[in-house]
Amino acid sequence: MGEDVVRGARVLITGGARGMGELYARRAVAGGARSVALWDIDAPAVVALARDLSASGVDVRGYRVDVSQRDDIGAAAQTLRAELGVPDILVNNAGVVRGAPFWEHDPERDIEATIRINTLAAMWLTREFLPELIADRDRAKRILNIASAAGTLANPNMSVYAASKWAMIGWSESLRLELARAGHRHISVTTFCPSYVSTGMFAGARGPLLTPILTPRQATHAAWRGMLRGTPLVLRPWTVKLAMALRGALPTRAWDAVAGRVFHVYSSMDHFTGRAH
Secondary structure, eight states: OOGTTTTTTTTEETTTTTTHHHHHHHHHHHTTOOOHHHHHHEEEHHHHHHHHHHHSSHHHHHHEEEEOHHHHHHHHHHHHHHHHOOSEEEEOOOOOOOOOOGGSSSSIIIIIHHIIIIIIIHHHHHHHHHHHHHHHHHOOOOEEEEEEEETTTTTTTTTHHHHHHHHHHHHHHHHHHHHHHOTTTTTEEEEEEEEEEETTTTTTTOOTTTTTOOOHHHHHHHHHHHHTTSSSSSEEEEHHHHHHHHHHSSSSHHHHIIIIIISSSSSTTTTOOOOOO
């Protein structure tokens, strides 16, 4: 189907004010979307971007939404239905990262907030619109869930972030299988698992051996193409798939040695600083 999936579609992108969210929005506009809704907690930034993209002639609107709050999602969904209609394409992009030993994480600010934003928000949002997506068979529907390579392999200083992305992958893949089993094949679910992306969220992190840090354009290109094709799982770069295979084939202690001493996976977050607030 290619770009036909986007042309004339209503698109919703969370975390849409900047970074990869902004690039997804620009791809939706370039693909001929009917409308694009951008949700972000940064109201001035998301409204400014929507105003800029609207110059293309596409109806782009920015909304201040805190996706860590289920009530916020419900209220924003009602507004969206009234103003633009039910989205045909959901891009669950919003995310945060906290890099530290687990015992240094604040239970509310770090642990709960990470799970709410990285995992529960995507579930809540998808559940909000999914019955309507299932009922409307007039056009192909897409759900793009942005997970992470951290959801495929354990890594020191990423315990809560990795847990949130492992949950995202498990839920996203299970949802894909449930929809297929129930015969709702007009809806495709794509899970994107990139290694580090240079958006600023992972400032200070170092890519493991043979694993370059992706640019936001490289990452969004791979994810968007996978979404258009309905590819179930998109892994970038190629070493993510290699690491998954080795982790499955080797005994745990042997993998620990390879990951730590050869590929330097386990030290990749040692100098993490993250995005300045």
